[in-house]
Amino acid sequence: MTDAKTKIDETNQANDVVLYMKGTKEMPQCGFSSRVAGVLNYMGVDFADVNVLADEALRQGIKDYSDWPTIPQLYVKGEFVGGCDIITEMTLSGELDALFEDNGVTFDKDAANKIREANA
């Protein structure tokens, strides 16, 4: 757990946006991870992807870290934002845009609006 925690701390400090997921952003291995990675990719967000399937200690470690039982998990500036349901809701409500803006994370606003138009 300590090793996993150190690794997570270091990853979150080195990257403004981190997605802990099953698979990679290019090849997600789970529908929920795929949805969140897809949103971030579509919005042109520069994010680090961490494949928890490649590291058993991390797979449990990230759940302990945030006291959150599921994967994917999104972190912005080291703060846990949520999993698939929360990120989806925040994307559609515009809260995710606001969070990125507040934290100086660049993204394509037109793409975000397109997601909302398509799901209106």
Place this chain on the structure above:
Amino acid sequence: MSRTQEIEERLRAAFQPSELLVRDDSERHRGHAGYQEGGESHYHVVIRSAVFEGKSRIAKHRAVHEALGKTLMAQIHALSLDLGT
């Protein structure tokens, strides 16, 4: 008692919901990771409850995780939650 019933009972007791839907989506995930014969692995849950008022999204989700308990949470492969805005 089925797992679906147990989920419903726990959520009803914890949140006295004005609206509650516990849907077993397992068949839609046949062949995916975590699927098991007989279902009860993938759930979609909708809850509307006064208990959630004023709580953040994360706090609402945590409350549901807590109400279901660690054992039940570990048995469910995927849980999609709609807890209102």
